[in-house]
Amino acid sequence: MRAALLSPLAPAAEAPSGALPPGMHVLERGWLSSNSVLFEEGDRLTVVDTGYVLHARQTAALIDRVGRGRPLARIINTHLHSDHVGGNARLARSGAVSIQIPAGGADAVRRWDVERLGYRATAQRCPRFGFDRLLRAGDMLRLGAGCWQVLAAAGHDPDMLMLYEADRRILISADALWEHGFGAIFPEIEGEPGFVEQRRSLDLIARLGPSLVIPGHGPPFRDAGAAVRRAYQRLDALQSSPERNARHVLKVLVKFWLLQVGQATVARLIEHFRQARYAHSVHQRYFANLTFGQMLEQTVEQLCAAGAAVMEGPKVRSVDGAGTD
Numbered sequence: 001m002r003a004a005l006l007s008p009l010a011p012a013a014e015a016p017s018g019a020l021p022p023g024m025h026v027l028e029r030g031w032l033s034s035n036s037v038l039f040e041e042g043d044r045l046t047v048v049d050t051g052y053v054l055h056a057r058q059t060a061a062l063i064d065r066v067g068r069g070r071p072l073a074r075i076i077n078t079h080l081h082s083d084h085v086g087g088n089a090r091l092a093r094s095g096a097v098s099i100q101i102p103a104g105g106a107d108a109v110r111r112w113d114v115e116r117l118g119y120r121a122t123a124q125r126c127p128r129f130g131f132d133r134l135l136r137a138g139d140m141l142r143l144g145a146g147c148w149q150v151l152a153a154a155g156h157d158p159d160m161l162m163l164y165e166a167d168r169r170i171l172i173s174a175d176a177l178w179e180h181g182f183g184a185i186f187p188e189i190e191g192e193p194g195f196v197e198q199r200r201s202l203d204l205i206a207r208l209g210p211s212l213v214i215p216g217h218g219p220p221f222r223d224a225g226a227a228v229r230r231a232y233q234r235l236d237a238l239q240s241s242p243e244r245n246a247r248h249v250l251k252v253l254v255k256f257w258l259l260q261v262g263q264a265t266v267a268r269l270i271e272h273f274r275q276a277r278y279a280h281s282v283h284q285r286y287f288a289n290l291t292f293g294q295m296l297e298q299t300v301e302q303l304c305a306a307g308a309a310v311m312e313g314p315k316v317r318s319v320d321g322a323g324t325d
């Protein structure tokens with residue numbers, strides 16, 4: 001890992017403060033780490049999602065700075081993907097921190113089953129953490145000064161949850177809705193349902209009609225209606241071509257790894273993904289006519305064509321600020 005390539009604290013940005021209730025802060029960074037949403041609660045803090053492990057120190061420093069040194073009392077996770085829970089272990093070391101996770105992940109976390117948690121499938125890293133409480137759809141949570149409903153948001157992940165504050169119509173949408181898209185529908189590449197669930201999650205967001213959406217990645221945005229329309233179109237396209245969905249999953253995984261390492265030879269990239277079960281699943285189910293290496297070479301070419309990566313001699317390098325769409 002090339003720590004030097006990670007950005008220092010500067011790129012972290014807060015949402016336009018006028019849009020948020022007092023004492024609520026959105027900490028946004030690059031795509032490697034999810035956004036963290038920080039709530040001031042008297043002399044203590046609660047944070048929703050903690051980013052990827054490579055940013056854990058930065059996450060702790062940001063929470064300390066934005067929270068003006070108050071102790072962190074609670075971590076809440078929308079889902080257990082490595083880019084949303086990677087800071088849990090480090091932040092929990094800092095004192096009496098209660099961790100609350102979606103109930104669907106309880107057993108896998110208790111046993112630290114990296115297979116079920118998906119860290120082996122994606123070949124991503126995540127330091128072990130425990131939990132103190134579970135979170136279920138239908139629960140109500142007091143966060144800062146607001147009362148937040150816990151909502152089911154399957155599709156990208158079967159156990160994912162969103163948080164909604166009805167008075168101000170603020171939605172913490174996790175990876176169910178971004179301003180331009182949503183998280184890859186991983187379950188479908190292994191024959192598990194995901195498209196139907198994602199549509200249900202979008203239907204729910206459309207019914208809520210939030211006035212502000214704080215997505216899992218990217219800046220907060222106000223026009224939820226337009227984002228939902230774009231998301232339906234994208235979902236239609238993916239659902240009508242599962243092969244396209246599989247290609248998208250590969251691009252997401254490769255781009256995520258490139259964001260960590262900065263650059264690598266294509267040979268090293270292929271070696272890395274030999275550890276990733278999802279890459280093998282996609283290969284066997286969709287691209288068995290290619291070798292494993294050819295499939296990933298094509299993925300690299302597609303990322304380059306989209307401007308998300310560039311070839312420099314034998315190496316492929318991540319292009320900053322470019323996603324995978």
Ligand SMILES: [Zn+2]
Pocket residue numbers: 079081084156157175183
């Ligand atoms: Zn996710």
